[in-house]
Amino acid sequence: MRKVFLIVIVHLFFSACNTLPIRGEEKNNWERIYFTPISARELIFSDTLIIFASDRGIYYSDDGARFRSANADLPGDREIIDVAASEGRNEIYAVTDLGYLLRSNDRAKTFSVVGQFPNFRISAVSLNKNGRLFAASSVGLLLSDLDLSQAAVRKVRSYVMPWELLVLGLPIWRRAKLGSDTELWDDWTVVYEGDVIHLEVDPKHSEHIIADVFEHGAVQSFDEGETWKPIISSESEIVKGPIAFGTDSKIMIGLFFSNDDGRTWHRTGLKPDADDLRQTGDKEFAVHDAAVTDDGYWALNYRAASIYFSSDAAKWQRIGAPENFYVENRETSPSVLAVGNDGKIWVATDGHGIFRYIFKK
Numbered sequence: 001m002r003k004v005f006l007i008v009i010v011h012l013f014f015s016a017c018n019t020l021p022i023r024g025e026e027k028n029n030w031e032r033i034y035f036t037p038i039s040a041r042e043l044i045f046s047d048t049l050i051i052f053a054s055d056r057g058i059y060y061s062d063d064g065a066r067f068r069s070a071n072a073d074l075p076g077d078r079e080i081i082d083v084a085a086s087e088g089r090n091e092i093y094a095v096t097d098l099g100y101l102l103r104s105n106d107r108a109k110t111f112s113v114v115g116q117f118p119n120f121r122i123s124a125v126s127l128n129k130n131g132r133l134f135a136a137s138s139v140g141l142l143l144s145d146l147d148l149s150q151a152a153v154r155k156v157r158s159y160v161m162p163w164e165l166l167v168l169g170l171p172i173w174r175r176a177k178l179g180s181d182t183e184l185w186d187d188w189t190v191v192y193e194g195d196v197i198h199l200e201v202d203p204k205h206s207e208h209i210i211a212d213v214f215e216h217g218a219v220q221s222f223d224e225g226e227t228w229k230p231i232i233s234s235e236s237e238i239v240k241g242p243i244a245f246g247t248d249s250k251i252m253i254g255l256f257f258s259n260d261d262g263r264t265w266h267r268t269g270l271k272p273d274a275d276d277l278r279q280t281g282d283k284e285f286a287v288h289d290a291a292v293t294d295d296g297y298w299a300l301n302y303r304a305a306s307i308y309f310s311s312d313a314a315k316w317q318r319i320g321a322p323e324n325f326y327v328e329n330r331e332t333s334p335s336v337l338a339v340g341n342d343g344k345i346w347v348a349t350d351g352h353g354i355f356r357y358i359f360k361k
Contacts, residue, residue, distance in 0.1 A: 030324045033346070033354045034067050040348030043338040046085035050340075051092065051108050052348065053080035058094060060108035064340075072111035075100060084127040087203060091149045093133060095122050103148065112153040124199040128206035132224070135188070136196035141211050143225055145187040191225035200243040208262065210243045210253065218243070218253050220262055231256075233265040244337075246292025254287045257297060257313045268297065269314040276304035276318070291337035291345055295359065298337055298345055305333040307347065325352055 034052075042053040050067075052059040057078045058070040072078075072094075079097040092111075094102040099117035104110060117137070124136040131149055135142040198212035207224045210231070217238035218231040231239040233256050241254015249261040258265050272285040280286065280303040291298040296311035300320075307320025325332045325347075332352035340346045340356065347355045 029319065029358050030347075030355045031358055033064055033356050034061075035353035036067075037351050039350045040336045040354075041080050042083050043336045043346060043348040043354065044083055044085055045338060045341050045346075046092070047087060048341060049085075049107055051083050051085065052354065053083045053094060055079045058083070058108065058111060062107075068109075070104070070108050070111055072102060073113055074102075074111075075113070081122060082124045084125040084133065086127045086129050086131075086201075088129065089127065089131060089149075091127075091131070093125055093127060093148070095125050095135070101125075101148075103151070103153075105149075114148060114151040114154060116154075123197050126199050126201040126209075128201040128209075128224070129203070130206045130224075132206075134191075134199060134201060134209065134225070136199035136211060138195050140190040140194055141192040141196045141199065141209075141225070142188045143191045145189055191221075192219060192228055198242050200245060202245050202261075204245070205261075210251070210262065212240050212243060212253070231262070231265055233267055235267055237267060239265050241287050242290045244290040244292050244298075246297075246339075247294055250292045250297075252290045252292050252297050252299075252313075254290065255285070255299075266313075268299075268310065268316070270299060270308060270310070270316045272301070272304070272306070272308065273318055276301065276306050279304050289335070289337045291339055293339050293345055294343055300334055300337050300347075302333050302335055302350075307334055307337075309345075319357070320347065325349055325355060 038054040038056045040054055044051050048062055050061040050064055052067060057074065058072055058080055059067040060070055061067045074096060076098050081095045081097050084093045090105055092104040092108055094111060099122060100113050101115045102111040103114045121138040122135055126134045133144045133148055192211060194216055195214035196211045197214050200210050202208035208222055209225055210218055210220045212218045217240040219228045220231055221228045233239055239253050239256045244252045249259060251258045251262050255268050255270055256265050257268055270285060277285060280301060286301060287299045288302040289300040296309060297313050299308045305322040306318055308316045309319050310316040320334060325334060332349045334347045335350045336348040338346045345357045
């Protein structure tokens with residue numbers, strides 16, 4: 001009798017387990033658009049164009065089904081840090097990890113070098129509707145005083161130090177000087193000093209710019225960089241993190257959001273799953289990328305390989321986990337969020353391609 005009782009208990013236990021929600025139960029909601037083993041650096045949508053920047057160059061697509069490699073004159077390392085475009089403008093810009101600024105005038109089919117930044121780190125570039133290009137750097141937020149859409153193409157070269165290659169077994173790239181062309185960067189203005197790590201320009205209002213400054217938090221300007229104000233939440237907290245502009249006056253910065261075009265800010269109610277927080281080793285859930293769609297707010301944590309969604313920024317649910325992005329039984333991590341031309345959320349991953357989330361009832 002006792003044996004039968006134990007069998008019944010075990011059967012009930014496993015039956016209950018099978019009815020509980022599991023991580024990744026909404027797996028079918030994630031649709032793979034494009035597979036590639038390369039690592040994503042940025043994913044942007046401009047008009048009908050999709051541009052995918054990676055550690056191995058730039059790819060583009062007009063339909064989302066097929067991506068082609070851009071013909072880019074990339075000296076040395078092909079890693080792209082960021083890409084900038086604006087609706088209605090023909091030019092597209094990209095910056096490499098070696099500090100070269102690239103421009104395309106043919107919808108990302110070809111990119112050419114139009115300049116070279118000095119020896120400081122560039123973390124992001126952003127283009128407003130007026131065609132003014134901003135660059136986030138370790139020395140401050142830079143604004144180009146030139147019309148870079150008309151800047152001449154510049155021929156550069158890079159080379160590998162042969163003795164380092166022989167001794168270390170590694171290609172050590174050296175940047176070749178642009179010679180007299182380097183005075184091009186004399187025509188950039190530092191509109192905000194500090195180590196700027198995130199940057200976004202409001203796609204609707206060219207004058208509205210938000211920059212996240214390391215150890216200082218986010219600041220914003222409503223006059224195209226003439227004056228700046230720190231962003232403080234209604235809870236008197238410093239606002240910081242990746243920046244995402246959305247529709248209906250919604251903006252998200254890290255764990256904070258605004259519903260009135262950035263005039264007031266509030267902390268979201270995002271509380272991650274205990275397993276995610278344990279995996280990251282952080283006391284607070286770090287938002288590594290953010291996005292705002294018509295449906296609501298999105299947050300991504302790279303270390304936990306998880307994506308969270310909220311329709312009101314108060315109650316959140318995890319709808320993206322490592323198993324959602326399996327390829328041949330290998331996990332990957334989502335690294336970039338983007339809002340597609342279809343209004344849906346798209347995710348670029350670190351080595352497994354691009355996915356799109358489809359709401360299913």
